[in-house]
Amino acid sequence: MDLRVPSGWFFxxxxxxxxxxxxxxxxxxAAPLTTENVNLYSGxxxxxxxxxxxxMAWRAAHPGKGSNP
Amino acid sequence: xxxxxxxxxxxxLYFAFVLGIGWRLRKRIxxxxxxxxxxxxxxxxxxxLAFIAANLGAVExxxxxxxxxxxxxxxxxxxxxxxxxxMLFMGIFMMPFYYGSKARSVPEYLKMRFDExxxxxxxxxxxxxxxxxxxISMYALGLLLHLVLGWSFDVSVLxxxxxxxxxxxxxxxxxxxxxxxxxxxxIVMGFAPLAILSVNKAGGWQGMVxxxxxxxxxxxxxxxxxxxxxxxxxVEIFGMVAGLGFVLxxxxxxxxxxxxxxxxxxxxxxxxxxxxxxxTLPKMFLPFIVIMxxxxxxxxxxxxxxxxxxxxxxxxxxxxxxxxxLMAQFYPAGLLGVGMTGLMASFMSGMAGNVTAFNxxxxxxIYQSYIRPGAPDRHYLTVGRVTTVVGVxxxxxxxxxxxxxxxxxxxxxxxxxxxxxxxFATFLLGMFWKRTTAHGxxxxxxxxxxxxxxxxxxxxxxxxGGWIANLYTFPSQMAQNFWIAIIAFTTCLVISIAVSMFxxxxxxxxxxxxxxxxxxxxxxxxxxWYQRPAPLTVIVVILLFILNIWFR
Numbered sequence: 001m002d003l004r005v006p007s008g009w010f011f012x013x014x015x016x017x018x019x020x021x022x023x024x025x026x027x028x029x030a031a032p033l034t035t036e037n038v039n040l041y042s043g044x045x046x047x048x049x050x051x052x053x054x055x056m057a058w059r060a061a062h063p064g065k066g067s068n069p
Numbered sequence: 070x071x072x073x074x075x076x077x078x079x080x081x082l083y084f085a086f087v088l089g090i091g092w093r094l095r096k097r098i099x100x101x102x103x104x105x106x107x108x109x110x111x112x113x114x115x116x117x118l119a120f121i122a123a124n125l126g127a128v129e130x131x132x133x134x135x136x137x138x139x140x141x142x143x144x145x146x147x148x149x150x151x152x153x154x155x156m157l158f159m160g161i162f163m164m165p166f167y168y169g170s171k172a173r174s175v176p177e178y179l180k181m182r183f184d185e186x187x188x189x190x191x192x193x194x195x196x197x198x199x200x201x202x203x204x205i206s207m208y209a210l211g212l213l214l215h216l217v218l219g220w221s222f223d224v225s226v227l228x229x230x231x232x233x234x235x236x237x238x239x240x241x242x243x244x245x246x247x248x249x250x251x252x253x254x255x256i257v258m259g260f261a262p263l264a265i266l267s268v269n270k271a272g273g274w275q276g277m278v279x280x281x282x283x284x285x286x287x288x289x290x291x292x293x294x295x296x297x298x299x300x301x302x303x304v305e306i307f308g309m310v311a312g313l314g315f316v317l318x319x320x321x322x323x324x325x326x327x328x329x330x331x332x333x334x335x336x337x338x339x340x341x342x343x344x345x346x347x348x349t350l351p352k353m354f355l356p357f358i359v360i361m362x363x364x365x366x367x368x369x370x371x372x373x374x375x376x377x378x379x380x381x382x383x384x385x386x387x388x389x390x391x392x393x394x395l396m397a398q399f400y401p402a403g404l405l406g407v408g409m410t411g412l413m414a415s416f417m418s419g420m421a422g423n424v425t426a427f428n429x430x431x432x433x434x435i436y437q438s439y440i441r442p443g444a445p446d447r448h449y450l451t452v453g454r455v456t457t458v459v460g461v462x463x464x465x466x467x468x469x470x471x472x473x474x475x476x477x478x479x480x481x482x483x484x485x486x487x488x489x490x491x492x493f494a495t496f497l498l499g500m501f502w503k504r505t506t507a508h509g510x511x512x513x514x515x516x517x518x519x520x521x522x523x524x525x526x527x528x529x530x531x532x533x534g535g536w537i538a539n540l541y542t543f544p545s546q547m548a549q550n551f552w553i554a555i556i557a558f559t560t561c562l563v564i565s566i567a568v569s570m571f572x573x574x575x576x577x578x579x580x581x582x583x584x585x586x587x588x589x590x591x592x593x594x595x596x597x598w599y600q601r602p603a604p605l606t607v608i609v610v611i612l613l614f615i616l617n618i619w620f621r
Contacts, residue, residue: 001093003115003247007254010086014079014407021075021403029073029402033374034266039403042262046407049258 004057011050018043070217070397076406083410084232086251087417091236091244101449104241105429106173107334111246116340117347119246120156120331121355122253126206126419127412130256130359131213134395135388137363138378140302140547141287142620144363145356146309149290149616151318153349157609159323159332160345161602165590166500167333168341169582175326176434182499182583184507185438190514191492192434195326196427198488200460202327203423204467209389210416211468217393218409226468229413233420234461238454242334242429245421249331252414257351257358259404259411263392264358266399267365270374277368287364291621303545312551316558320489324496327426339596346605353612366391369398420464428456490554491517491561498565503577503584509569517561524553 021028022040031038072080098104111119136144172178176195180188211226236244271277278288286293286300293300294309304312322328322345332344370378376398379390396408432453441448495514498505529535529542530549543549581587598604 001090001247003090003250006086006090007251010082010251011254011258013082017075017079018403018407021401029405031397031399031401031405033270033369033376033398036266038262038266038399038401042258042404042407046258049254 002057002060004053004060008050008053008057011046012054013050015043015045015047015050019047070393070405072218072406072409073402075403076409079403079406080410080413083255083414087232087236087248090247090251091239094240094244094247097243098241098450100446101432101453102173102446103243104450104453105425105432106330107241107243107246109334110336111243111334113335113340113343113347115246115250116331116335116344118253118351119249119334120328120344120348121352122249122256122418123327123331123422124152124419125253125256125355125415126202126422127210127213127416128202128206128419130260130412130415131209131389131392133356133359134363134366134392137360138367138386138391139363139388140300141284141364142290142356142360143286143293143300143302144360145290145616145620146313147318148352148356149613149620150310150314152322153353153609153613154314155318155322156345156349156352157606158319159329160342161606162585163323163496163500164332164342164345165338165588166583166585167329168335168338169588171582173333173433174430175324175329176430178583179495179499179510180434180438182580183505183510187495187507187511187514188434188438190511192430192438194488194518195430196435199327199423199427199430200463201467201470203420203427203460203464204469205471206416206419206423207464208468208471210413213389213393213412216390217397226465229416230420230461230465233417233424234458237421237424238457241453242330242425245425246331246334248421249418252411252418253351255407255414256411259407259414260358260362262404263395263399263408264361264365267362267369267395270399271365271368271372277364280368280371287367289621290617297544297548302547303543304548304551308548308551308555312555316490316493316554317551320493320554320558324489324492326430327422330426330429339600342602343600343605346602346609349609350612353609353616362395363388363391366395369395420461424457424460424464427460428453431456431460488518490521490557494558494561495565498562498569499584501585503580503586504569504574505565506569506572506574508572509565509567512568513561513563513565516564517557520560521553521557524556525549528552 018039022037022043026037026040097108102108133144133147167175167178170178170181172181176188176192179191207226207230210229211222214220214225215222236248240247268274268277272280278285281287294304294306297303297305332341335341335344367378369376379387379394381387393412396405400408432449436452437449491514494517495510499510525534526537527535527540528549529539530544530546533546534549543552577587
């Protein structure tokens with residue numbers, strides 16, 4: 001089992017959840033000390049990280065077929 | 070603090086992945102070696118992250134933020150003075166003997182190099198230590214979830230213990246290691262935003278320095294080490310460098326089977342040596358995530374923003390709550406779920422690390438050696454599995470012992486002071502001085518440990534210790550821990566050398582592969598530059614100097 005696959009999926013899913021929260025419910029459960037859309041930024045980072053892991057895993061499983069999944 | 074439904078979704082998603090990894094890996098287990106040693110087949114990037122993740126338990130996460138608020142940036146010495154140099158030493162000098170000797174555990178190496186009694190001593194003391202570490206981690210988490218979320222102490226502890234048990238039981242060490250990496254990534258992802266948000270809010274580094282202008286010693290790692298009265302830790306430079314930097318850290322990172330086991334699971338000697346070396350790179354920057362929020366919490370509490378530093382029921386600051394109270398201030402529903410999941414993940418990686426080390430040492434070094442040798446491998450696989458269950462149950466019991474101490478980090482250091490500090494002297498002599506004899510090692514190790522216990526019993530710090538007498542009062546528990554380590558190490562070293570001089574050493578032929586000078590250390594001349602230990606070490610050392618000078 002390539003660990004990058006489950007890790008990649010996990011962060012992709014969590015990233016999507018946070019991104020959704022940030023986009024559609026930016027004021028839900030807002031934090032007292034910050035006005036930033038924290039969910040949006042962190043969600044985007046996690047999504048990118050998750051997709052990056054999946055891409056790396058895909059490249060390792062398909063050598064020599066170009067770099068796009 | 071209250072969690073929203075989305076937070077529970079994230080928590081559940083995480084548990085599903087953790088258990089899923091364990092479930093997928095269960096087919097890889099066909100022998101005790103697969104279960105207890107991962108069949109020595111794990112890729113190097115995974116062992117490297119697991120190497121540091123096994124140490125990044127709930128105790129470290131909560132304790133480092135607590136120490137950040139209590140002692141300031143001096144806390145980073147646990148990393149920049151302690152862990153990193155020790156990990157480099159381990160990868161460059163010690164790993165060839167561990168991996169090359171084909172020993173299955175640290176106690177087994179002691180058996181090969183010295184004799185049965187030295188192994189037995191280490192196996193038993195290590196088994197006790199892992200159970201306590203795991204119990205302390207469990208206590209920390211249960212208490213925190215109870216305080217912060219109002220969850221029942223027993224339920225949160227038992228539920229997370231059950232999940233750890235499930236995935237380690239299914240997939241053994243591989244499952245623990247794979248999950249540790251997922252946990253590590255989650256901890257970084259879940260807590261990095263907190264560090265960024267809290268430090269920013271507190272005005273950045275310069276803003277924090279100016280807002281705590283009356284306590285400049287919180288922002289210097291080295292400048293106030295001249296005398297114990299000048300710095301909040303109550304330690305002077307010798308105690309810090311010799312006690313923490315040398316004895317405690319080298320003792321922990323170089324001889325503790327919990328971390329050594331991760332490197333030994335690597336798929337080759339070269340990968341095993343690179344495991345701690347690569348691990349230093351993320352490890353070096355962890356203080357920014359785990360210590361900085363603690364300092365920021367202290368600053369924020371003085372800024373009249375509506376955030377008060379958490380207090381204990383009895384009054385006085387409750388440092389252990391610094392991290393979670395900050396999360397409540399900065400994390401909205403969603404990310405709060407990620408942060409809480411990260412906290413539970415840290416608990417699980419700490420506990421799984423201890424349990425998987427415990428079951429290996431118990432199965433190979435206690436059960437197979439003294440209770441039932443010569444059984445078929447299937448039998449030891451079963452024993453390994455049963456021991457996993459027993460280890461979890463014993464940890465739960467140990468969790469209640471931990472309730473008597475307030476700063477859990479200090480207690481952990483106390484335990485390591487008694488077990489790991491003298492052990493490092495034994496390994497140093499055993500690996501690098503072939504004249505060291507088994508009787509020398511054993512007498513040094515036992516008397517070194519005894520010296521640690523005696524020092525603890527005859528001195529006090531912050532009202533603790535001194536059960537036999539009170540010959541000396543240390544300015545802080547940290548200082549006491551560091552000095553116990555120094556005394557235990559020195560005792561072990563001196564006694565081992567003295568006894569070795571009067572006893573007969575083994576022949577050179579018997580010690581091939583076990584001692585420096587009688588072992589061929591591999592030279593990876595054909596490997597790419599970044600796969601060789603030397604260039605990797607140079608890069609780490611340069612970065613380490615920059616960090617130490619920057620925060621001097």
